[in-house]
Amino acid sequence: MKPTTTVADFIRRGREARQDAFGIAHDPEAIIAMAAVQRETFLLDRTEAPLRRWRELVAEVVSAHDDPATTRWLGVEHVRLGRAFESIALDDEPLHEEAIRWSAVLDPAERDEIARRFDLDLMAPLKVAAVGSVRLSRPTTAGC
Numbered sequence: 001m002k003p004t005t006t007v008a009d010f011i012r013r014g015r016e017a018r019q020d021a022f023g024i025a026h027d028p029e030a031i032i033a034m035a036a037v038q039r040e041t042f043l044l045d046r047t048e049a050p051l052r053r054w055r056e057l058v059a060e061v062v063s064a065h066d067d068p069a070t071t072r073w074l075g076v077e078h079v080r081l082g083r084a085f086e087s088i089a090l091d092d093e094p095l096h097e098e099a100i101r102w103s104a105v106l107d108p109a110e111r112d113e114i115a116r117r118f119d120l121d122l123m124a125p126l127k128v129a130a131v132g133s134v135r136l137s138r139p140t141t142a143g144c
Helices: 007-016 028-045 048-064 066-088 093-103 107-134
Strands: none
Touching: 028 048, 028 066, 028 107, 048 066, 048 093, 066 093, 066 107
């Protein structure tokens, strides 16, 4: 089994080779890792910039994919991207067409489960922020 390579490892290797972050982007694993970072950034920020960057990285994997695992990953990411674009009310017609194509590799129940889990991820930061703003009082045990 191949050892796991972190985004930090890819960045370090790129710097050692005097390449920028996109200089190492010909490696599908690096692109997938960078896409995951952009997805997480979008989930935290809910802004268009990381969403567009995530979409660009997924599109790069489309042009370089060559195995069933990557095909499945593309299906999952297109389901997530579709939900993300919907969540901030952005329309991307080419994405819609690509999502139909790539998500077809997934079972319909699996697509629904992926969409449901991503919707939970979309709600999670909002729930944490709401909980963080509420002060919970605890009874004191002084004098007991």
